[in-house]
Amino acid sequence: MSGSEVIERPDTEAPIEGKEPIVRFEKISKSFGELDVLKEVDLDLYPGERVAIIGPSGSGKTTMARLLMTLEEPTDGYIEVDGRQLWHKEVNGELVKANEKHLHEVRGDIGMVFQHFHLFPHMTVLKNLMEAPIKVKGQTKAKAREEALAMLEKVGMVDFADQYPARLSGGQQQRVAIARALVMHPKVMLFDEPTSALDPETVGEVLEVIKEIAKDREMAMMLITHEMSFARDIADRIAFFDEGKIQEQGPPAKLLNNPETERLGEFLNRFGIDGNHG
């Protein structure tokens, strides 16, 4: 791929005008002991927007997603989801640390697809999709089943509804995992390198599914990925992480073709994309 190539995009407009962000990271820092993984990062995601996160290994991409999914607690800073504080709660006009009940309320807006799928091995594919809607959202079995089947249809896995996950290929498992997150109807969906644990031949089918659901623009998507061409095809905006900070962000065409920072240029070179550094 050469830098001057013009990328064809089905819809280039990011539907963000006049909208409030659905997710807002404000001066987010995270340390593991001595190691400062994220350093006062700001990042906004708008409803329906698709943001790809790229960057070298260890730059803190996964940590960003895990903070938003409440799998990890920020050391400092704030995260806002649809106008509500995630890790904090207002008590008498002051922000205090949120309790589990508060997290439970806000977390319902967020969904996540993991690098290693994490399907529930003791449940069939269908059951994997029905469990949370029934138990967490209190849906009826019939309704949950109907929607689960529809979602499996969408990801092309309806024929496997009664199989157990261990029987499926990695790509198939990941498609089920995507459907499992979708049936919860999150407003923001996180993908943490959804294809990097897959055999090369099944990467394509998963990327296709993600592109398919991206078309709907029903939710904001945060895609952590090492697949540059995928990021370019799908994202409205790309953010480049390095050393715990966003070094550069912007539309794919701009960022991938004319990187401003030297670090990004070097990073892209390694993927065989030469931006005209300048």
Next chain:
Amino acid sequence: MVWDWKYALDILPGLLEVAPVTILATLGAFAVALILGLGLAFARRSTNRLLSGVTHAVVEFIRSTPPFVQLFFLFFVMPQFGVTMSALMTGILGLGIHYSTFLSEVYRAGIDSVEKGQWEAATALNFTPRQKWMRIILPQAIRPIIPVMGNYLITLFKETPMLLGITVVEMLSQAQIIGSQSFRYTEPVTLVGIFFLVLSYGASLLVKRLEIRLNVHR
């Protein structure tokens, strides 16, 4: 007063006097179990179907029935066939045989954990079967199972009180004797409990350490 410190201190020497019996029984039975267990493991691996089948059946039978009853069996029945040995020896043999069935499984797991390539390399270097076992396979098989063996040693230790059933005077039996003389059981039985707790818990900490060290030096 439920607990009498003076009395407890008075009887302590009498109790500790038989501690060597408990220790001897533990170590003796463990030695029997280690050696016999290895033999059973080999017998089960034998290509002779009959030998391996019979061994399997015997191992299943012994490990499914109470060692306490096996002790009585040896203690009462052996003399009928003209074999006489002291109660302690019978106890060591009985517990040793019982636990050899468990250790044979441990050996088997250890041997199975040695990679196939090691066998092939040993064959390629033209070692005799004996050399293959002694120099290549067993040293690798035994290392990872040392902690498991340690845990069986501790288990055996805690099983020795049952030897009192066949008249061996070990710690618990001694406590019972002391108790019956003074009609005070609280102190002797409790002291024996503490003796077992301290030694077995201490030993289990050692085994945990050992496990970590063996893993570190992989």
Next chain:
Amino acid sequence: MKNLLSGAVPTIQLTLLGAALAFLLSFLGGFGRLSRFTAVRGVSGFIVEFFRGTSLLVQLFWLFYVLPFMGIRLESGMVGLLALGFNYGAYGSEVVRSAILSVPQGQHEAGISLNMTSLQRMRYIILPQAFRTMIPSFGNLLIELLKGTALVSLVTIPEMTFEALAMRTNDAQYTLEIFGWLLVIYFAISYPLTMLMRWTERRFSLGRL
């Protein structure tokens, strides 16, 4: 032989009741040792190590000889049941604890990402998976418990081994037969239990692969 078989009834009763008590205590102890609260972890850890470390027979003797001095008089059957239940419950709590810890962290995280509460995660995601890992160990413990019931003959509970010892005092010439049959009957009880456990293991592992 007849007398032995009638002694088998209390042996089986003790095994089943002891197993029920031990099963209950296993979960209590296992969850206790995984508790968020340091105090709960400490106390349950101490109790578990205590019952694991002091030897079943010593515990039996303690309940049988010492408790009466404290004004607590238990029926001898109850003494046997308590000692067996607590001793094997302590071992069982280790089984529960390590099985729960063996479920990968990713399963917890998937549960969180679907907004399940910690109770729901435990109930629907973690325990069903941990339970499969527990079955073989629980099976082994059940056999150990059965073998342990022979020891309670020493505190005058008239179970099978007790009967055999009594019979031998009267008919010393049949020693071989008495103890031979005794072992066979124990095997006849434990082997079906082993089979049952293996069957359960297979049943519950259906669908995993």
